[in-house]
Amino acid sequence: MDWKNKNVLITGASSGIGQALAKEAVKQGAKVGLIARREDLLKNLVAELQAKGGTAGYQRADVADRASLTNAIFALEQQLGPVDILIANAGVGSTNTPDNLKLDEAEALIKVNLLGVIYSIGAVLPKMLERKSGQIAAVSSLASYKGLPGAAAYCASKAGVNAYMESLRIQLRRSGVRFTTICPGFIKTPMTETNKGMMFVLEADEAARRMVAALQSRRKIYNFPWATTRLTKLARFLPDWMVAQTVDEHVGGQGAETVGKR
8 A cells, every 4th residue: 555645543643653664655655644742853853844845744742632632633634634644652561569469560561552542543533444544553562462471561562453453453344444562572762772681672763664564565464573572472371370470570570561562
């Protein structure tokens, strides 16, 4: 699918994967609408994209704030036109221990990682259904396939994203709107610079290139890279004690919250 002159909306676009996705989308000839909390980084990114001949706009919003996010998306549609492709990318990570479940952090994480995706979709889907065209992508994680020690809330939030996207994809299979769930492994971003135990790490720009290619080919689910995907699938069949021991050895007992973190 050609992205030339398509209007691509990206949440969590100020750094990491979101920033790399914005640059890759502009390379493909798309217009990009960018949403994140850090306005200074968004402003700099838009200036960089425009200096290279791209069409870009931004709005500051927190995806966990439904009203703020909806208003931001509406403002970008007024500026750039109807959203053709949504990439709900915004996400955060958090660790937990059995004696400290960090309930406040868990609640905030689920609002961003799961409700942020739902709010983003809710803002663009009705108009896509009216036009009988569009594509919605949600950036989940390979951690969605297994409840990993130290990452209970993170894994649960991403599993919720998978189930939500699957439900919409099945129900709206004849609507003209396409749904793609993207599950990356370890990606090198500012948020993962100090993380321990990351394997088969991809640079953000390479991850973005692969993700855009998957969207253009209209993949339903895209798990990558293949090596981490195979390990994750294997972990689903391992006994609990082996999973716990493996995670502890690789991340020093800190949990596996960094899988797919942006």
